[in-house]
Amino acid sequence: MSSLRALFVRIARRARLVLAPLWESLVVGTLRGLVWWSRLFPVSWSCAIIASLAKLCGPFFVVSRTARRNLRAAFPEKSGWEVWWLVVGVWDNLGRMAAEFAHLDRIWDYDPAHPDAGRIEIVGADIMARLRDDGRPALFFTAHTGNWELNAITGAKLGVPGGVLYRAPNIKKAADLIAEMRAQTMPGLVKASRHAGRQMARMLEDGAHIGMLVDQHWGQGVTVRFFGRPAATNPTLARLARQFDCPVHGMRVIRLPKGRFRIEITEEVPLPRDRDGRIDVEGAMQAVTSVIEGWVREYPAQWLWLHRRWR
Template identity: 50%
Template sequence: MRLQLLRAKLRAKKAIKPVIGSLVGGLAIGMLRLTRHFDPIKTANFFGGLTRRFGPLLPEQRIGRANLAAAFPDKSPAEIETILAGVWENLGRVAAEFAHLDHVWDYDPDHPERGRVEITPRTLELFEQLRLDGKPALIFASHLGNWELPAVAAVAHGLDTAVLFRRPNIASVDRIIQELRAVKMGTLVAAGSSAPFKLAQALQDGKHVAMLVDQHFSNGVDVTFFGRKAKANPMLARLLRQIECPIHGVRLVRLPDNRFRAELSEEIPPARDANGRIDIQGTMQAVTSVIEGWVREHPEQWLWLHRRWR
């Protein structure tokens, strides 16, 4: 009898899952399309305040709290909660800004003072070097600040890019997100079995391949992140082993008054084994260490809400 009830529950769960997916997908599409009709800054303020207030009620709050307590054992519970509030606010702002990807990036090299984005002179120098040197490059980013905007910035200023992305599980949400991303984000390559081949070809064609590298990857290589072992996706280092080229990190940090600062890192030297080949694990550790440094500077802007350590 118990086995029959269990099977009935599983069948019911399987049957209702597409319905829930359709409802969630419809809601997400409606919200994204509706958001585009409102002022980007006011919308970001609204969504940031909304998620700051209601995000802590979600189960991810416990994950974020545990992650922060382990990463920053010297911080008090009150400091941890303050950081978490900022994490939720940043997530809400990213969601609102996503609907306005074609408007949020407004940097004008001739009149930088007029926009919401500031760029350091060294970053401008590095960007021009990448744009004009005729070489491919690997560019990594993390879920810090607004992680969608660097791809928009690259295309806006003439950098030929191929960007790895992960498709949402809900097909209808995937379609609307692809529509928004397709505006000004270069060549988009969906994660999957064919992605490494497509990205390797992009590098051979002289493109600049970009990807987020700071989430758990079950079959990844071991790295140390905030003193704890974690799994990192080795794709970036494996691509580098096939086609050697410069590696740079990019981040778009959130500033007060709805402003941003875009930064490119200096070239990251890859690790090599005794025979001079690219060391996969060592290179991913070098990349992870750069990201850890970024997160330590702005912990309230990183996505602590996922299980990075398992």
């Protein structure tokens, strides 16, 4: 029996070695095809088509069970139908974001002289100008709301030097393709790895500004309360703020009707400190998480409920 099991294991390993490259090529080929197809049409057309398909099919995917479970726990007062339509909204946002990803180099049209004329409006542009000119490093936190990719573009477009921490997909060819597309509009990308902390520290020493998403589960992180439930959170933001004693600001993207976006930059978020006057890491991450919870409560259909935030 054991020899038969060993035979099946060897067959499975060999099949994986053969099929893995084919699977990666299929995924990357599909991504390239979608990008090419999306760029043939105006962004509004691409968004309408892909969002319609996402809303039609997405709620029936297995991963949507996670979204419904999360929403019922976060909003126990909502009915089953309200939860269902929030999940539909989540897929609508994801579908539009997928289409917009192919147009990131075309979407930005913010003009300080006519701030309400284009697709992009900014609340807190004066804060960014102040951070740009004060000669000090700063940290930004954000969440998976609206089209969160626009956060990384904002700093570069407003002349604020810095970088963005990101997590690459597991499929290397897909990760390379996405990094190639992001590099056109997002300078200073920092890939999440064991060396990322040191890289970001060097950037902050040079007076740069670092942004990162902090609303996903992190098994080795600190525990905070999010919608009244314990959630493990990556403490890197707070540790860097403690090390450099630099200000921390929030930044979010809100999806508006007619293909428009509002980018909001908060004033410095006050962070709790210990008896020695240094930033308290766990308390800081709770303060940041509380801000994000407020964002999610305001626009629940624009957050990524598909992720297993609570474990």
